[in-house]
Amino acid sequence: MGGEVTAGRRSLVPRGMGFSGVDDAVVEALNYPSVISGSRRQVTTINLGDMASRIDSAELGCAISLVDDRGRISSRHVFHQLNWRPHIRLTASFGRNYAVLKAVPDGSLSIDDKLRLRLPAGILHYCDLASGERAFLVAVPEYNMLVVHSRLNLEEMVRSFHRLKLNGQQTEGR
Incomplete structure (x- = not known):
């Protein structure tokens, strides 16, 4: 059926x-x-295989952005960290309920003049985001990528962090 x-x-x-x-x-x-x-539509793919090692070893920038009624997110701080300017072309790849955005010459997404990025409904749905909700943005300037998470992902990250700390499994240097 x-x-x-x-x-x-x-x-x-x-x-x-x-x-x-x-x-x-x-x-x-x-x-x-x-x-x-x-x-006929050409899809640009991003190798996410080593994303964990990239994030683990790189400096990160983070922000929370409201998804507006047109599906746009905005964070001047994060976009400036990535050196993303208006009209830069981006493409999206997907992990488990998050999106990874990366600058590419032929990308189907772009930042507007007011430094807002409109995410199509399919990407918002995949990331479990909707208008009026907050997106957790993680910039990885060293690799020129932005990871878009939902509030639920952020909550899980915080829970995991505290679960490790409460169980005494602290890692060195953190």
Whole structure:
């Protein structure tokens, strides 16, 4: 009873379940893109395999940004740390419910004149973010990347940190 694939999108609602006409068009517009082999859209990939070692050894900049009603995030401090200016092109890769943004010449995302970055609905949904919520931003200037997390990820990081400290598993130098 899976959904149908139509024009590169996977329907979450199977046909014939009470939707018709305009309702079908609205439901189809809200569905997530599906991965279709041979797609014409070129996707830039980022190797996230060594991201843990990158973050562990690099200086980090952090900020909390409100996701506005248009899906935009903004942090002048973080964008300046990364030396990201208006109109810089970015691409996104994904980990487990977070996005990694990196500057690339042919990226599909860009920062506007007011240093705001509009995240498409698919990225917001994947990161479990919505309008009015706060995103936790982690800049890694050495590698020119920005990691976007939800509040839930931040809460888990804090819990893990304190769990380690309470169990006496402190690491040297921290």
